Amino acid sequence: MSDFLLADVRLLDPAAGLDQPGDILVRDGRIADLGAGLGRPEGVAVIAGGGAVLCPGLVDMRAELGEPGGAWRETVASAALAAAAGGITTVAALPDSQPALDEPALVRLLRARGEETGSLTVLPFGALTRGCRGEEMAELGLLREAGAVAFTDGARAIGPARLMRLALSYAGMLGARIVQHPEDPSLAEGGAATEGELATRLGLPGIPTAAEAIMVARDIALARLTGGAVHFAHVSTASALTLVRRAKDEGLSVTCDTAPPYFDLNETAIGDWRTYAKLSPPLRAEADRQAVAAALADGTIDAIASDHQPRDADDKRLPFAQAAAGGAGLATLLAVTLAQVQSGGLTLLRAIEMLTVVPARLLGTSSGTLSRGTPADLCLFDPERAWKVSAGMLPGRAQNTPFDGRALEGRVLGTWKSGRRVFG
Template sequence: MSNGLILFKNARLIDPASDREERGGVLVRDGLIQAVGPQVTEASDAQAIDCGGQVLAPGLIDMRAFIGEPGGPYRETLKSAGEAAAAGGVTTVVSMPDTSPALDDPAVIDFIVRRARDTSIVNVRPAAALTKGLEGREMAEIGRLREAGAIAFTDGARSVTNAQVMRRALTYAGDFDALIIHHVEDPDLVGQGVMNEGEFASRLGLPGIPREAETVMLERDVRLVRLTGGRYHAAMISCADSAGIVRNAKDRGLPVTCGVSINHLALNENDIGDYRTFLKLSPPLRHEDDRQAMIEALADGTIDVIVSDHNPQDVENKRLPFAEAADGAVGLETLLSAALRLVHSGRLSLPRLLRAMSTRPAEILGLPAGRLAVGAPADLIVFDPDAPYVLDKRQLRSLSKNTPFDEARLEGQVSTTMVAGRVVFQRDTM
């Protein structure tokens, strides 16, 4: 559908930025929201989309997705990732720098920006490498990378173990108001571990990863933030102790935010069952008590955002013994459906959930999206939160099919996705 005058009518409007929920419509012109509210019912010369009472909300913003380009297009391309994202209601994706070559050079960042513009139907904002070659030894050129289009700085799935390097990065990033995103997992404490340390790992005969691998790194980082004043975002936390560390940092007024993977909100270590490698993740799935703590921390605002942690892996890397299989699961297309379990169970309100998936990521990244307001970008989704379906991984738009939710009963399907005023996805049943 062309980028012109489009009217969404008969919608259940939810604006997570203002907690407003009402019946009405949205008028879009030239990629921006021109009018919104109960008074928006008709518009001459507009192409109308009748939402049929479904939810209309800002598009989701996913702050953590691994995409194969450059170097691994067999896992995922910018095009296929965009198609999966649109089908899942994600209108902006922050791509990680774990590519080949790594995104540690302005020319490579520029390539991703141009390639995404030409091939992806959603917004792709690259995060640049925090250190050269993702090796954790020498800080990347944050200023030049930011000028080239990097929205944040991270070493992706790797942790910067050298405290002096992290201190310098936080200090230098502060000069540019740049955001540091860090994977909080001490590789030395992880060791040979492949799942959460505890009774269940012992029963399976698998080496465990202690929670301290996460909390030790997170505690160190918070102290460095206090020392430098740099903006810091823990990419994903997964246990109750980590939530306590972030809560204390926020109480002290430190510029610290954090995310949680949808997998750690919807699943626990018991779901691994009989060595299901599609559930081998980093950080690992934790005990049910930790999952409950993550939900509570999300509800009280300690956790800021929910991410898909989309990490496509091919069959050769997953059809292996559990200890040898690669970490990661795809998640762009199932992010919203899996998250709606929290709404259906009464743990979160729908506006609160959407705030963690659209408004709050936009605020942290400095994007104008994530709100239903006049003048805001027309990155919008229409979805039925109660539409039931059984996930068939063969129907996923991602090139890789390593989903932890295969054959799961889910509720909530996206009907329409709009990016910058252009409808990029419409489900056939709409």
Template sequence: MATAHPPILFNNARLVDPATGRDGHGSLLVEGAVIKDLDWGAVAGVPEGAEIVDCGGHVLCPGLIDMRAFVGEPGAEHRETLKTASEAAAAGGVTTIVCMPDTNPIIDDPAIVEFVQRRARETAIVNVCPAAALTKGLAGKEMTEFGLLQQAGAIAFTDGARSVTNAQIMRRALTYARDLDALILHHTEDPDLVADGVMNAGERASRLGLAGVPREAEVIMLERDLRLLRLTGGRYHAAMISTADSVDLVERAKDAGLGVTCGVSINHLTLNEFDIGDYRTFFKLAPPLRHEDDRTAMIEALARGTIDVVVSDHNPQDVETKRLPFADAADGAIGLETLLSAGLRLVHNEQVRLPALLMAMTSRPADLLGLPQGRLARGAPADLILLDPDLAYTLDARTLKSRSKNSPFDEARLEGRVLMTYVAGRCVHRYVE
């Protein structure tokens, strides 16, 4: 069967396969939508007429898989659409987005899952996988129809930025998910403890005169969930942890053999509460940016493999919701386009090795979601990025692909540019100076 485009040979590349940890010089051949061959040297038997891409010694690795992105469509297209989110993703090296159900209407019905998939096929240039709501209307009172939503294409179940406070509902959700081998993604913040808090509780919050969010808001919810997981079995993923105490809980649960994994946002790996400065609302997040000790604990946990996944927590907000007093501004920051560049700070600082960082952004989320992407292997989807990890630039919000511009890295100096992004063997982004 003829392919829609000629084979592509990537020559002179630094191949990094996060799934195996292998990192070395080599070549890779793409035919159609899949990786046909790769060699830690030179690919033999290149088809006639193949397009030759000289990688110039730069990193060739799988495209990133972002397990937590809020996209406005449907219902808030003024903030972001599937099209603009996918363009931002491609520019940042993200080839698969898991979009959260916090839309209007909420993704709690099979018809809405199918709508998102159809719109993504029509307008998006990267893969879009909808996560369905855990409870109807994200209200935390009644479970959604997991089986029907899964059949429609929901890749996981979550209430997005909301926590399920009813322990009986969470117990039932974990039980049903276990029987369907479905993955529960949960936002671990007790809303009653969060209350009117807007930043990390502590001396910094007191100095700024802002209400604080105690670390216990996260820890108590996470500990409850882990006890329920022990009761029910199944697979549970703490969407974003941000404290050293949470790391300890996850490590103990893993040692006990529970089916628990966890993620961290790129913001909590690279920023802390002092970055808020004089009430800079682009740094207002949920969970809030923590103390430097907590940030350091997150980095160490990622380096030793306790933290499984790094996410962008892409949450576009327009000027009307961000240009407000800090306490009144909406939570959230965009991050698809800067996920990898910000993460490379840890590599350049020799805190995390490049294959380990990429594993948390590629093969590990692929394994959790049951996706074939995220690895350099014969027959794997040709979702690839060519990365210059040393190319420095200063982020200019005017050049961002995202419709909203609320980036915490605005005007920051970053190192690492995605030169090319391929999805199913097709180039969807090419960096031009």
């Protein structure tokens, strides 16, 4: 392992509240030192940072990685390419694969698949129920021992209240969170867009925004009842965020994330039935987008996840109502988040906090910081370099980006995993 000094960078470490110019020294794959005026230690290669931002490798708390069972859409190896290009060094993998991650051996397998890439730590979620079918609870204790970081049924909402109550109790005893796709299944079934004028004009079956708030309200009540910890994924509506804000004020173990489409796009992105903008939950009205952006700034939203959902041409080249929902998100996670900084909504430190140390804490991993002695998972980026998202040109296999054609500022220049350069 070669030692190096990354010199003349803007050091950004939200965990330490650090935002200052300086250098960072990596020895034996670990962060040996950082700060201003480290000098030029002998026998150490110097990499010129050129004033770019150096932050911890990003921690993405929600992605589908295509394995097992969906390799034509994405593999851990192809996702690792997209992740490295996006500055991501740790990702939490959803368990609703084929088969689902409902056996300890599968949880271990996915972790190992990440290790094989040499560039990406994969932290698997355990399936809450067998096959993620929402019926019989999986062996949570065994999954936890195998390394499951939390429990969820992935893109499927945990529907029955009784099941969710049990899940919060059991997972609470194991010190794990339940991650909910907050959408009432009976209200969402068959829907393709957010219910309202636009869906009506396009002739699309609608999902009312209340489907999200109803589930969030119910699960907050169950968290209060059980003392368990619930985490809501990709929260996308003002009404649900109001409920989360109140639950936090009350001191309940309630956290949430959102994904870039919900603060960067609104429902008009589906235009004339653009299936790449068909997501789950569906894109919302502008007022909801603004509420999500505000909740990033005020701390109601804890983290930003890519919610990467690889889909191929066969999934998307269908009439809108039949097309598969989901967007690719790994390569655009950082740059779309930075758009919120450029528009003045967020400080850079807060933006990076939601992409590093906070998701790391929620997943129970110690990565996501620049602490001395920790593995050198690093992301170097130029916050001003312009580029344009282009479906078909993204790294990795999945090309179904809802941001196709979007002009962005902020480009990853280099990504390091345990001190080894894996991108740039």
